[in-house]
Structure formats: C-alpha cells, structure tokens
Amino acid sequence: MILLTPSSFFQYTNKLLLNDHATGPQIKEFARKNAANALSMANMVMGMASILSSLNHHHAACWLVLIGYLLDLADGAVARRLNACSALAKLDDFADFTTFGIATSLLLRTSDMMDNILCVCYVLSVFVRLCFFSIPFMYRGLPCIYSSAILASASLLSGGNLAMLRVIAVAMILFMISQNFYPHDKVLESETWKKVVYAGVVMVFCSSFPPACVYYLLWSVSYILFPASLWSSKI
Template structure:
C-alpha cells in the first residue's frame, strides 16, 4: 500500500494545507475559549442577581404553600447573594446598566414581595401591611440616590428583610412582634436618613469574615444561631452605620 504522503495528490502543497487547517482549528478553539471566558466574566455578577431572584421566587412559593421556615431561609440566602453581586461586578470590571436593572428586579422580588409575604395572614390589616411593605421597598429602590457618592438615603431593604426573616424564625412567627418590626422597617426605608454603601466584600478583613460567617451559618448551622447572627448583623448596620459599616470604616 502506498503511503499517503507519497500519493499523487499529496505533496508539499497538500501538507501545507493540512497544517493551515489544523492551525485554524486550534485558533478557532482558542478564540471560542476566550469568548466563553469573556462571557463568564461579564455575566458572573448577573448570575448572582438571577440566583437572588430565584431565591425570592422560591420563598414566595414556600410562603404560599405554608412552608414558613423555608421561606425565611431563602430570603437569608438572597441576602448573601445580593451583598456579593455588586462586589463581583466591580472586581471583574463588569458593571452595566443591565446588571443594575437586574439587581433591582431581584431585590424587589426577594426583599419586597417575598419578605412581605412572611407577614401575610387572612386578616385584612395584615394584607394592607404587606402592601405597604412592598410599596416602601419600591420607593426605596426607586429613590435611594442621595447625590453623595457611596451614600444611600433610607435603609437598604436587604437589612429590613434579614431582620424580619430572623425575628420570624426566632419568635415562632409571633405576628404581633412582626407587625411592630415591619412598621419600624417601613419607616427606616422611607426615611431621609443617610446610610453608607455596604461594601462588605471590598472592605476590611473583619467584614469579609462576617460575610464568610454568614455563609457558614446559613448552610451549616441550625436555625437559632444563624438567626441570631443575621439579626445582630443587620441591627448593627442600623445602629452603627458609619462607625462600623462605612466603606471607609
């Protein structure tokens, strides 16, 4: 049998063509790999925002089906995802208008609708309170800008949600207490008070350790210690916003 290289149609030109095709194939594979990496870089933060939205939708379904503890737990997971998505976007240089809108939609789903449903009963006044809570989150997300860099006007809604979810689980869903807390959180969110941009993952090491502790608590701990942890974390942001949680602090 004749060697392929010795065949009439396969000479110098034929082997050169083969090498060119091979090089093009490798270059194409390399370009595809770079495109995948670039796509991942641009959408990593968006994936976290989508994850936050999914947690919110799952919490809504859990509340509607009477699984109250699961609904609260999913809100706390959304809390962690929301703190991470902005840090990831800035770290990867992937901030965009789409990402900002997606983050707002996710926040409204998880920290507005899903959190309000934690308060829902068959009572008319409780349903009105739920609607007022959702509207306060809507106002907070639409008009949070203070005109000052890295400063918010009104309490960020993730902290009010974490307080309500934690207090609900710790109290065994004591509705009287939750109503009082919800009213207080509404007032904090629509207030004109200034709060710092909470760059937990872009600040001091101890703040990153607090975030890591939150991850450990939500996935590895029983309900009471985790709820106390998130409650103290969120209340500390309300009581000591600048002395503890300012990005410069």
C-alpha cells in the same frame, strides 16, 4: 466599569454561542461580565421560591430570603471585584424587589385584612426605596436588604410571632422611606469581614439553629445603629 444594554448583551451572547471558534479568553471575558448577573438571577430565584414556600412552609420561606440576602451582597462585591457592572442594568433591582419586597412581605401575610394592608405598604415602601435611593457614595433610606433580613431573622427566632413582626415591619417601613443617609457597605470588601461572611454562609447551609438567625439579625441591626463606625470610614 462596563455597562451593556439588554440588546447588546443578547447580541454578544448569541455571537459567542454561535461562534464555533470561541477562544478561552472570550469565554472568560463573557463570564467576567456576567458573574454579577448570575448572582442576581440566583437572588431572584430565591425570592420566587420563598414566595411559593410562604404558602405552606413559613420556615423555609424565611431561610430562602436570608440566602437571597447573601447573594445580593455577593452580587455587588463580585461586580466591583471584576470591574463589571450588570449587563442587564435593572436585573438587580428586579431581583431585590422580588426577594426583599414581595417575598418578605408575604412573611407577614394572614387572613386578617390589616395584615394584608401592611403587606401592601411594605411592598410599596420597598418599591419607593429602590426607585429613589441612588445618590453618590450613600443610600437615602435604609436599604431594603437589611430590613428584609431583620424581618426574616426575627420571624425565625420568635417562631413567627405576628405581634412582634408587625411592629418590626412598621419600623422597617419608616426606616426605608426616611430621608436618613446610610453609607455604602464598603467594609464588606475587607478581607477580615469576608471571613465573617463565610462563617455565616457555613451556618446557613450546615445548620438551622438560632445562632445563624442571631448572626443575621446582629449584622443588619448594626448597619442601622452604627453605620459610620462599623460600615464606612465616613458618612
């Protein structure tokens, strides 16, 4: 695995850009090392766009979070496939915090003080989850990507029913800060499951119908309910 510091990353980038005789292999190596970074940046852009959309376009904000969900999954898969860690080590965490923390919490925001407190609690739980989740081969506490997908999907399917979203948000907070163990989603690396993922991508970009939301909801809930049997050979 290749891990670069931010300073060495920018030095390498400048060297490549200033070199008039950069070869094809050099460019390909640069692209390989930074493919995951590009997906993390795209995830962050989706999160920021969702934050802006949540002010007036709740429906679009939910979909942007779900697109960020796919990009985050692709980020890890691409990094493993290309055998290259993120050159900016914390970029993925920043992107996750933007999309699955701030942007998702704003789906719950109203003028009511208690809803705003719930938003703050949700963001804090994502922050805690991102800071303390890393242990070998497992996650401690529910990964925030799945709680975010459940909230966004439920919001779309229920038409933004606040009572339901409040209950789900509280449950997701408890799952994220719990000490339960969840496996790394190794099943996503299988060829069969990739086809299912691609089907979901098609639904996202070609329709806005409930089946796409149900797809994401079932995907995320299955990770909570059946982590060992569906997502990993062992837990």
